[in-house]
Amino acid sequence: MKNQKIPRATARRLPIYYRYLKLLLDEGTTRISSVDLAEIVKIDAATIRRDFSCFGALGKRGYGYEVSELINFFSGELNQDTLASVALIGLGNLGHALLNFKFQKTSNVRISAVFEVNPELINTIQNGVPVFSMDELEEQIAEQRIDVAMLTVPADAAQSIAARLEDSGIKGILNFTPLRLDVSKQIHVQNVDLTNELQTLLYFIDNDISN
Amino acid sequence: MKNQKIPRATARRLPIYYRYLKLLLDEGTTRISSVDLAEIVKIDAATIRRDFSCFGALGKRGYGYEVSELINFFSGELNQDTLASVALIGLGNLGHALLNFKFQKTSNVRISAVFEVNPELINTIQNGVPVFSMDELEEQIAEQRIDVAMLTVPADAAQSIAARLEDSGIKGILNFTPLRLDVSKQIHVQNVDLTNELQTLLYFIDNDISN
Numbered sequence: 001m002k003n004q005k006i007p008r009a010t011a012r013r014l015p016i017y018y019r020y021l022k023l024l025l026d027e028g029t030t031r032i033s034s035v036d037l038a039e040i041v042k043i044d045a046a047t048i049r050r051d052f053s054c055f056g057a058l059g060k061r062g063y064g065y066e067v068s069e070l071i072n073f074f075s076g077e078l079n080q081d082t083l084a085s086v087a088l089i090g091l092g093n094l095g096h097a098l099l100n101f102k103f104q105k106t107s108n109v110r111i112s113a114v115f116e117v118n119p120e121l122i123n124t125i126q127n128g129v130p131v132f133s134m135d136e137l138e139e140q141i142a143e144q145r146i147d148v149a150m151l152t153v154p155a156d157a158a159q160s161i162a163a164r165l166e167d168s169g170i171k172g173i174l175n176f177t178p179l180r181l182d183v184s185k186q187i188h189v190q191n192v193d194l195t196n197e198l199q200t201l202l203y204f205i206d207n208d209i210s211n
Numbered sequence: 212m213k214n215q216k217i218p219r220a221t222a223r224r225l226p227i228y229y230r231y232l233k234l235l236l237d238e239g240t241t242r243i244s245s246v247d248l249a250e251i252v253k254i255d256a257a258t259i260r261r262d263f264s265c266f267g268a269l270g271k272r273g274y275g276y277e278v279s280e281l282i283n284f285f286s287g288e289l290n291q292d293t294l295a296s297v298a299l300i301g302l303g304n305l306g307h308a309l310l311n312f313k314f315q316k317t318s319n320v321r322i323s324a325v326f327e328v329n330p331e332l333i334n335t336i337q338n339g340v341p342v343f344s345m346d347e348l349e350e351q352i353a354e355q356r357i358d359v360a361m362l363t364v365p366a367d368a369a370q371s372i373a374a375r376l377e378d379s380g381i382k383g384i385l386n387f388t389p390l391r392l393d394v395s396k397q398i399h400v401q402n403v404d405l406t407n408e409l410q411t412l413l414y415f416i417d418n419d420i421s422n
Contacts, residue, residue, distance in 0.1 A: 015410035097304040199226035
């Protein structure tokens with residue numbers, strides 16, 4: 001049974017927990033308290049305990065949590081047994097950086113197709129991944145059963161591509177463009193807006209809003 | 212007087228509001244309702260009204276908000292009159308992408324110094340920005356009065372550089388490494404963890420957690 005009720009903020013922290021717990025186990029740590037884990041992942045201990053309790057993982061006072069139990073549990077939650085294929089749309093500077101990023105090393109995600117408009121890149125292999133023409137978008141997404149696309153195209157092309165992705169049956173978009181995409185509620189959009197991140201950080205500094 | 216009490220989530224939305232309100236004004240829109248703005252920025256209308264009311268901006272029923280008033284207000288909040296200088300640390304693939312990113316076009320931020328260990332890059336100019344040796348970190352940060360650093364170095368170098376940044380008096384770090392940095396509470400750290408973003412998106416899809 002999949003837990004449907006966990007808060008969005010908790011869900012966002014799962015991959016962090018998972019990654020650090022694996023590191024801890026590799027280093028030989030078999031159990032850990034929420035206070036010690038808090039120190040490592042930089043999330044406060046009360047939040048960790050609340051998050052873990054959402055999943056029914058209850059540490060014992062004076063003992064803490066079994067690291068391997070937590071890992072097994074989060075691994076299942078995060079579907080680590082299945083490799084997810086992702087499409088990268090747009091092979092500009094950021095697209096290249098994402099293609100070089102070793103997602104697969106630390107997660108169950110791999111980029112399996114790149115889509116580009118530049119004729120010099122189409123039909124080449126970049127970092128082991130085939131580059132397709134944008135014309136092949138719908139066909140490849142269906143054929144490769146791709147559920148998620150990373151969008152790194154110019155802002156003025158973003159909305160029309162998002163609409164095509166929606167029609168192709170994509171389920172989620174990691175949106176690196178500054179545009180807020182207009183897609184149906186069924187599609188999960190995660191915005192990674194770098195200018196925004198930087199401006200927000202400056203705002204926090206100016207106003208001394210605590211972390 | 213700077214408002215110190217606004218929620219962190221509200222602060223994160225300010226740059227989005229600001230950017231879209233400017234676009235609207237450019238297109239000749241002089242007033243807008245929270246419902247119409249919600250449609251554009253993909254944030255629900257009740258949240259917009261609550262956010263705006265934090266700043267004392269109260270729309271009139273049946274009239275909405277004056278766009279130029281909101282812009283003036285957010286411009287002040289976001290310190291748009293001052294150009295903030297930012298250091299980029301690490302000029303790998305992601306560093307290059309960030310350097311090519313036109314932050315200055317849509318915000319009051321510019322990258323004014325790059326720091327690298329690669330001797331072939333040190334003392335060159337990349338995209339109009341000088342590349343310094345890591346040895347010059349402290350000196351240049353002080354001289355250029357840089358408050359913010361974007362960290363795109365390998366994970367195993369991240370913590371020691373973060374410590375040096377802290378000693379240099381930096382106020383904020385946009386952390387692109389997967390490492391959770393150990394710095395004092397006075398330093399604002401904004402984590403942009405791309406593997407995490409992707410894993411969270413997959414988790415939302417698998418569990419159908421709504422946006």
